[in-house]
Amino acid sequence: MKAKKKLLRRALSALLSLMLLAAPALALDTAQAGELLQKYYIDSVSQEVLSQPTVERMLSALGDPYTQYFDGREYAEFLASMSDTRTGGVGVTSTMTDRGLVVEAVTEGMPAQRAGLRPGDIITALDGVTVIGQSAEAAAERLRGEPGTQVTLTVLRGGESRDYVLTREELVIPATTTTLTDGHIGYIRCTTFGEETEGHFAEGIRANDTAADLWIVDLRSNGGGSVSAATQAAGEFVGQGNLVYLRDKAGSYAVESREEDKLTMDPVIVLVDGGTASASEIFASVVRDENRGIVIGSRTYGKGVAQILLDETVYPGSFTEGDALKVTAYRYFSPNGTTTDRVGVIPDLLVDxxxxxxxxxxxxxxxxxxxxxxxxxxxxxxxxxxxxxxxxxxxxxxxxxxxxxxxxxxxxxxxxxxxxxxxxxxxxxxxxxxYGLTDYAPRAFTDLEGSPYAAAINTLATYEIVSGPGDGTFRPQGTLTRAEFCALLAQALHDGRAGDTGFADVPADAWYAPSLNALTAMGLVSGYGDGLFHPDDPMDHQQFLTIMGRLAEYLSMNFYGAAQTEHSAALGDYWAWADWSVESVWLLDGSQRNIMGQRLSILWDDLRDIDPTALTTREEAAAMVYNLCVVTGLLTV
Known part of the structure; x- marks a missing residue:
């Protein structure tokens, strides 16, 4: 692997965002945009895209929601979205109760502290209007305002009520905050990864590590930000090493590394959900791969591509009005070489x-x-x-x-x-x-007794990677049609897409059509030469392992790297298999090595005992999915 061991500079900073903005009036022309897309975009750019009459239509034809053009105003807003929020306020932290806003803390040097407010005070009204019955968010919004404006707080203390007239001052609301909970839990809430993020993490850890014996990092609904910020923030927990790899369209790698040691020896719990995306998924992946703690929540969004920002600092002749072009230029991989693209991060504990x-x-x-x-x-x-x-x-x-x-x-x-x-x-x-927990419903299947793959299948069930017909069974000896296999694999990948499949024998409303669409978009499955998919045909071992080999290459830069090497001599061991399946079978059976340098096969059985033309059973398919998830690091249990 050709790794460029240096940090990506601002021109090539991989800023990951889920923002979808309205199309602006464009200053960039089509010739300039086409040149930049061909140079930087992760995949080849078709002539259909390049021939569009406007930049807006070029980007629409490209079909990548993360490649976007920003006018000057939108670019400024985009950069600001990854920074701390600046507003006007009086400097109180409070919690809403049925009696009003209970002051938990006052900020040193801010108006509330100078006026004498202190923890335990209860704010019952703002500008004469009660806060009782309002949400905490609504009351907090009324406390904020333009710096220099006034607000009257009615404060209850010791049974006596008093009004305080305070003048708001500029207040910085950090995108990352740290508190100590229950006297021993360091709790970090991070809403975006920007320039200040690493400093906030370091400051919070240093201030609380003596008292804390474990950390919770809450990344729920954190849509991303800067790759560098996320990796360096994760590095406060994991220390030195290569933390993220970014592969460009030429197959070359850049690496985001950390040279400093970790700031804490205590374990960390990372909280995630479906809104945890991009840079946040990198953070969770680093903690997972480095065994610094566990991840709890639902499967994350699944955005494993990174963008570069092209603006006047890089191309002054193309961006003259403060505008910029954000281009998907990399696929990124975690420390163990695994992507989160489409798959997301599978939490160690998958909970609602x-x-x-x-x-x-x-x-x-x-x-x-x-x-x-x-x-x-x-x-x-x-x-x-x-x-x-x-x-x-x-x-x-x-x-x-x-x-x-x-x-x-x-x-x-x-x-x-x-x-x-x-x-x-x-x-x-x-x-x-x-303990009489009558609601407890184990996710294990009821019909796996005697299956040599029972433990693997039940683990997949725990993570909702496979399912049965809905009656608690898995039917391990059942065979798979091509349609059923698409559904099984798409569930494992947590992906599905509605719309026309492009196959004449697969209607858009077929139950498996979203699964088929997802797998064809990833290049994992294809139809026959007659333009049909033949969804009801059974799936034999040759077809099955061909698709699984493609999936391994997609998920892991280790399998991807093996596929790029010269290995024609090794393929002679697979004479019994159809020519079109040999490459994938070798990837799964002979391309990897364990830590002792020995050949590592991830097949469910010895290759000599697998009949290439026999039909694939559900238990074989599940065992193979499990092995791939473990070897690539998608599962770390």
Whole structure:
């Protein structure tokens, strides 16, 4: 691999954003835009795109939502969206209660502090209008305003009410904040990754690491930002090393690395959801790959491409009005060489968004110092502790059930029995029965007894990567049609796209059409020479492994690199397989090596025992998907 070990400068900073803006009046002409797209865009640019009469139509024909043109105003807004927010305010942090806004903290040197407000005060009205019954967000918005304007706070303290007339001053609301929760949990909330982000992370960790024994980093609804900012922020937890690889259209790699050591030795829990995208997915991937903690939540967005910003600092002759062009120029890969593109980050604990934070806090009980009674220990990369009294309380039970359902069956669980080292092995089902958790519904299938791949299939079920017909069974010995296989693989990839499939024998409203569309867009499946897909044809091993080999090359830069090497001699070992399948079979069976340098096959069985023309069973397909997920690092359990 040709790695350019240097940080990408601003002209090539991989800024990742999900913003979709209205088309501006363009200053860039089509000739300039075409030249830049051909030079930087990650894939080849068709003549159809280049021949469009306007830049707006060129970008529309390109079909990439992340390649965008910004006029001067939009470019300024885009850059500002990844920075701290500046507004006017009085400098109070508060929580809404049924009595009003309870002041939690006042900012040093701001109007509220100078006027004498202090924690515990209750703000009952603003400018004579009650805040009781309003949302915290609405009340906070009324506190803000233009610097230099005044606001009257009615404050209740010790049973007496008093008005404070304060003049708002400029207030910086950081995109990243750190608080210490329960006296030992460092909680970092990050809404975007920009120039200030790494500094905010470092400041928050240094200020609280002595008291904190673990960290929670909340990246829910964080749509991205700067690759460099995300990797350096993650580096505060993981330390030195190559953290992200970015591959351009020529197949060359740039690397984002960190030279400084980590700031904390404590583990981290990363909270994610479907709105966690781009740079945020990089952060979660770095923590996952480096085993610095666990990821909790729902599957992330799945944006594994990075953009460069082209503006007047790079091309002064093309951008003369403060405008810019953002172009998708890279596919990025995590430290272990895995992409999140389309797939997203699969959390270590896949839970419903409603329980993400509660599950994290359940796992954040302090480690025992002398008595293990009343604790559950969860060994998942690190040791996490659950206070069982809190877990089985009325408020804690829903999150506890969600936690037990999300645990892979192979996760060691230990029930505290007293003393400094008193632990007894226990299962999630036994815990549910012991504590009367009647809502507990394990995700494992009921008909896998006797299957050699039962553990792999049930792990996939835990992560909702495979499913059965809906009756609790998987039907492991059943075979797969081409349509059924598309549905299985698209579910694993967490992808599906509505619309015309392009195959005459597949209507747009077919149940498997979105899955087929997703896989054809990725280049994984194709039809026959007659323009048909033949969805009801059975899937034999040759067809199956051909598609899985293409998927391995897509997901992992390690498989991709192997596919680019000279290996014709090795292919002679696969004489029994059809010529069109040999390359993929070799990728899966003979291209990789383990840490000892020995050949690493990820097939579900010895190649000599696999009949190329036999039909693929559901359990074989699931086992192969599991092996690929583990070897590429999509699953780290």
């Amino acid at each position: 968004d409603a329980y993400t934070a509660d599950v994290a806090y359940l796992l954040s009980a302090p480690a025992p110092t002398g008595d293990t009674s009343g604790l559950l220990r969860v060994d998942m990369k690190w040791r996490w502790y659950v206070d069982l009294d809190a877990a089985v309380s009325e408020t804690g039970r829903p999150a506890f059930v969600a936690l037990l359902e999300a645990l892979p069956t192979q996760t060691p669980l230990w029930l505290g029995t007293g003393g400094a080292d008193g632990w007894k092995r226990i299962t999630a089902g036994e815990l549910a029965e012991q």
